[in-house]
Amino acid sequence: MATRLCRNCRAPLEEDQEICPACHTHNPIPKPWYVPIVGGAIVALIVYLLVDFGDVARVLGIE
Ligand SMILES: [Zn+2]
Known part of the structure; x- marks a missing residue:
């Protein structure tokens, strides 16, 4: 289930997915x-x- 959104293009990201599959922006996983x-x-x-x-x-x- 995708609970985060890419900070650049708002594409849904998996919980452990740091690199956006759509725009390849790095989205650091919050600790x-x-x-x-x-x-x-x-x-x-x-x-x-x-x-x-x-x-x-x-x-x-x-x-
Ligand atoms: Zn993106």
């Missing part, structure tokens, strides 16, 4: 509001898993 939040959470999780907090505490002189 949901939570994409940057989920992305940030994933990056934070990776950093958390990669960083050895024992070493960090030793460097800071906490231990």
Whole structure:
């Protein structure tokens, strides 16, 4: 079901179709509001898993 329209010629586009089939205008797919939040959470999780907090505490002189 086409739910978006080409911003140039108003031709119907599929949800995941970025290039208009009629005029070849690039129509960026709008990202949901939570994409940057989920992305940030994933990056934070990776950093958390990669960083050895024992070493960090030793460097800071906490231990
Ligand atoms: Zn178009």
